Amino acid sequence: MDTHLISSRHNLEGDDPIFRINTIAQSRQAQGHPVINLSIGTLLDDDGQLVTLKTVIDTWKALTPLEVHPYAPIMGDLKYIEAMTHRYWPESPTPVLGCATPGATGALVVSLRNLLEPGQSVVTFAPCWTPYETLAFENKIKLEKVPYLFMGDDTPLAVIESKLESIMKQQGRILFWLNDPCHNPTGQHLTTAHRQALLSMFDRLSQQGPVSVILDLAYLEFARDASAIQNILKDYAEWGASTPALLGAALSISKPLTLYGARCGALVFPWRTDDQLKTALSISCRGLFSNAPRAPQSLVKKLYGDKSLLQKLKSEHHHWSTLLTNRADQLSKLLSEKHIDHSHFDGGFFITVPHDKPQELSQRLEAQDIYSVPLKRGIRVAICALKEKETPRFVDALHRSI
Secondary structure (H helix, E strand, O other): OOOOOOOOHOOOOOHHHHHHHHHHHHHHHOOOOOOOEEEOOOOOOOOEOOOOOOHHHHHOOOOHHHHHOOOOOOOOOOOHHHHHHHOOOOOOOOOOOEEEEEEEHHHHHHHHHHEEEEOOOEEEEEEOOOOOHHHHHHOOEEEEEEEEEOOOOOOHHHHHHHHHHHHHHHHHOOOEEEOOOOOOOOOOOOHHHHHHHHHHHHHHHHOOEEEEEEEEEEOOOOOOHHHHHHHHHHHHHHHHHHHEEEEEEEEOOOOOOOOHHHHEEEEOOOOOOOOHHHHHHHHHHHOOOOOOOOOHHHHHHHOOHHHHHHHHHHHHHHHHHHHHHHHHHHHHHHHHHHHOOOOOOOOOOOOEOOOOHHHHHHHHOOOOOOOOOOOEEEEEEEHOOOHHHHHHHHHHHHHHHH
């Protein structure tokens, strides 16, 4: 044991579970085994190659040295923050209150540092993106989960309200990470009725203390129905402009631009002006990561500010969204034929398969060189990496393993 470490840093699990599973899968694949790797959230084509967007790469290559090398402002380039925000809410007022961050992950961390005290709880849906646990732990925050609102099931609403009431009484404030639309890992959107019920709940709780809601938005460009995404974002904008609660959004370029390694995102509050919040965000940026990278901010300004480039990008997104939807539909058809329960795909990179013993199921699949991510009550399947020709083998293996 290294005695230089403080006691709370002893005996930690060293590997992120998603990256650990992916590393095992890649090692097996390198040895020539017939691996189906459905663990990590990167978009692959049907040859198993990483998808890159030509419009993005061409724009990146055209950046000048001064658009790449200098430090960016501590809170990020204001034009970048506005471009990121207006991408989803084109009618939101300017200037936009927000900051550039290392991906949406950085945005979520900044929200923890400013909207909760150490030892308090952030709330999110179960199932959720598994690194939420790590983000909370590293910031001395507890992660509380409430059941996801699946279509046709209103029973979780009472459970959610009871949990939020209890947390409000305990800590005098609420922070909810709301991963909607394109929920990871279910691939679903909340129904309009469920969304409105949840927002009304937040309004009621705001009478008891501060309520902050951060939309975790990573996959919006890869949805079955782009118009549905627009309508959902409009609903959030209308609520954000009228509610006493604080509505913000954690934005990213990782998935939308397939620039996973650029590590750039933003935390934005488009419907709020608050000098104290602005100052707090600035201090968090400086204290946590100093500033976000300059190059991706320059890229976004050019890309999102040029209508012809945006049209090309839209065409590429449509192509890959169609591929993802086709993969999801083919998988759903085969799963249904085997009577295997699974989540309906609305958008994103994943679906889930419920199971009472996910670790055992995952191990049985791994014995057949198929790698997925075990959740608390099922497994996450990365359709973003599922080749069409591999789908029947995966479903057969899953059927045997269940």
